[in-house]
Amino acid sequence: xxxxxxxxxxxxxxxxxxxxxxxxxxxxxxxxxxxxxxxxxxxxxxxxxxxxxxxxxxxxxxxxxxxxxxxxxxxxxxxxxxxxxxxxxxxxxxxxxxxxxxxxxxxxxxxxxxx
Amino acid sequence: xxxxxxxxxxxxxxxxxxxxxxxxxxxxxxxxxxxxxxxxxxxxxxxxxxxxxxxxxxxxxxxxxxxxxxxxxxxxxxxxxxxxxxxxxxxxxxxxxxxxxxxxxxxxxxx
Numbered sequence: 001x002x003x004x005x006x007x008x009x010x011x012x013x014x015x016x017x018x019x020x021x022x023x024x025x026x027x028x029x030x031x032x033x034x035x036x037x038x039x040x041x042x043x044x045x046x047x048x049x050x051x052x053x054x055x056x057x058x059x060x061x062x063x064x065x066x067x068x069x070x071x072x073x074x075x076x077x078x079x080x081x082x083x084x085x086x087x088x089x090x091x092x093x094x095x096x097x098x099x100x101x102x103x104x105x106x107x108x109x110x111x112x113x114x115x
Numbered sequence: 116x117x118x119x120x121x122x123x124x125x126x127x128x129x130x131x132x133x134x135x136x137x138x139x140x141x142x143x144x145x146x147x148x149x150x151x152x153x154x155x156x157x158x159x160x161x162x163x164x165x166x167x168x169x170x171x172x173x174x175x176x177x178x179x180x181x182x183x184x185x186x187x188x189x190x191x192x193x194x195x196x197x198x199x200x201x202x203x204x205x206x207x208x209x210x211x212x213x214x215x216x217x218x219x220x221x222x223x224x225x226x
Contacts, residue, residue, distance in 0.1 A: 031213060033214075033215065035217070041219060041220070042206060042217050042218055042219040042220050043158075043206065043208075043217040044217075045214065045215070045216050045217070048213065048214050050213070088157075088158065090158070090215075101163060101171060102148055102150075102160030102161075102162075102163050102171055102173070102174060103148075103150075103160060103215065104160065105150075105157055105158040105159070105160075106157070107157045108157060
């Protein structure tokens with residue numbers, strides 16, 4: 001079974017609308033990362049969350065990590081065509097105390113923005 | 116500060132040949148990670164290295180794959196005797212401590 005579940009798998013949103021992408025695990029997460037990938041390109045780092053209840057924002061994107069550190073959401077306000085792409089959540093699922101370990105990734109959410 | 120550099124961006128090999136993928140981390144970053152992205156499987160962790168040390172290779176296939184991060188120079192992911200199933204995008208990430216920043220990837224095609 002997938003250790004990190006992302007939903008929805010794909011999302012079509014009208015420009016200007018808000019949207020939310022979720023990332024869920026049955027295990028405690030020691031670091032939660034959000035990335036954006038454009039088709040055929042590399043991953044762009046968006047945000048990293050580590051503490052339960054933490055919330056970070058950058059421009060129109062807000063990410064939250066729940067208190068139990070098992071679920072994160074990425075919220076985009078007033079979506080624009082530039083937001084289109086694949087959003088990936090990645091998680092550090094091991095506590096090693098010495099820096100980030102290899103990340104486990106969800107399968108991604110394909111976001112399409114309709115004009 | 117340049118981002119994570121990977122080369123080549125595209126690599127074509129015939130079955131049985133060797134593939135060498137290079138990754139230059141961001142300046143000041145001492146942690147390097149390699150990931151593989153297959154169309155149906157998503158992004159999978161392969162190996163985590165620090166200078167001259169392999170920290171975690173739990174995601175590396177047992178045969179034909181090796182990685183190094185020497186004291187000087189880029190990190191190298193080496194695939195010997197490539198097979199068609201090795202065709203994928205290979206990404207490198209570097210980190211100063213916690214945040215991981217990804218390179219543009221190398222797209223390997225095995226004919």
